[in-house]
Amino acid sequence: MISQDNARRSAGVPVLAVVGTRPDARLEYATELARTLDRQLVTSFQLRGAEDPVSEASRLTARVQTPAGAVVEIPDRVSTAELAAGLSSSASAARLEGVICVVDAAHGVQDLFREDYLVPRSGHPSMATARSLVSITHVEHASLIALVNWEDVPTDELRTVLALVHHLSPRARVRLLEDLTDIAETLPDPTTTPGYDARLDRPGWVNLLSNSFETFIHHDRVVALHYDCARPFHPVRMHELVHELMSPERFGTVVRSAGYCRVASSANVTGHWNHVGKVMALCPVSLDDDLELLLDPWADTDPLTVGQSLAFIGLDLDREELVSALDRAVLTDEEFLAGPSAWAEQVKRLR
Template structure:
């Protein structure tokens, strides 16, 4: 059975996804397309705009999904609707316009697994072809640096939706095959080039297309064959930096002063000093920071450090292998012998690796300030559990 290819359009509210979708539907691309539109409002304005743009003059099928979000509350609806569309005779392409607050990873995952409750396996009839993210060039910096959450803008799924605007923008940029930098007519050439350079370092693998009014050649985003889930999952710039390693890293600094580097140390942070540096002293020109940290008061856990704009999070990710029982360690060593390549006799695999991406970064100063957050010789010999601890989370899972 020939699988129906699917293109997903992601992008924050107002980026121009619907304009792009209208353009595609009115283009001569040669496909008979079914469209799924997801919108968070009571009235599905996106669907109405599509109809006004000429959608009703075709034989294409429209599925409107309202009052929810594909990436969370409507995943079951998405499965059902895509399964229905894949069984309609004559349909040879499916376009999905995600809500502006949707995260692309869960949408992509919908096409990769079998749902036993619904008895639906989308991978049998469809294949995810292209993940597209539309970025509003004119509002990128103001949205990214706003410090607002979705709830602040009354755009959250509920009052409990604590996601930050900057985090959402980064999620959408870091997981895609094609980046559409839209509304370029509203900026000067040098401003567009700077944003493009930032996007490239945040997402080094995706094709970047600069456009006005969503006018893109359909061949750039339809039936491209670009999508591979594993590759997309590892395409973010911070992951590439960590994989490259400090010894092989080549600074990316260019005429716009955009650069990145990896801070790598094998000493623990004084938890309070590191927390204060991240939340109070992180340079304003750091666009993105992400990685893993070793903090003394949480010695058993690798901590995931994430920063996007003013949004900063430090949370437990997993146990260090060295903190696990010996039997479990032996199983890990047997299955993943490379863990032993950088094993410290006393502290095992504990270490800190943080990627910093930004504008005009002073690497020496950042590394100096972070080094001052590490435990001193005297503190290394103290009881680490008696050091001040700034983290308010507790661990609810066991080995």
């Protein structure tokens, strides 16, 4: 007969991961959560020296003897998407039950506008990642968002923060934590709640692009929109647009924008547009061998892959002005109809 302990380990050690941008608040929450649930605590201090903190968390979790499992406090530099993939893999000793993001209500929005970079433990500075790009994954991929230190935040500002985090992560439960002694009240009933879903469809921007975006926490200041256009960006005008997005006076405060785009200077490449706060990254995700086919209405190809599919989430956004600026940044009728060969020549003249 298989013992309960062996059966538990064959299914993976149950793990709740705690993430967040404020180390003190994150550790305090994780410590109390472990005590309340009678689980073993693995802290970020134990993981921070590892080249791969996720693999180290899996290794340490395999040694956990507490029947209830473990609570793992995750270091700042670990993306939650990376964490979910690592601890949900068949090679991991862990069974990820949930990802809890601890957000300091008084600083949550400001933390997304930080401009410093995180360097891997043994990596070169060129491998650094913007902290805000990592921090946004903590919110977007959480199964539970626990707001702490909210008592002194003005009511309307608190409502704004609640609505914003819900728009960023519409699939997460959002809870105000009044006191750490009531921490169990924020957790879902494990008998009625499925385990953590490690799929990457949790972020609000992904839901906006798939037209499945639904929210139940609203505030007049929090705005979300989906921009769809079949034309590539003009490289110079796109560069100017990105600078405008960073200026709160231009369209309101664009907290998050993400999606997929094309630029005429390399129009056969689909790029991942990844922007939060004051940081922007554009990374290639696919390459088309024959761009001309994308412009052929009779070809078996989706013409939207030529252009833009972008989501925007922010505060006090001027929808009409933002959409107008995006429209001005893409190719004009004349530029678009000239075709890919002309786009390439145009870029040569810009150099």
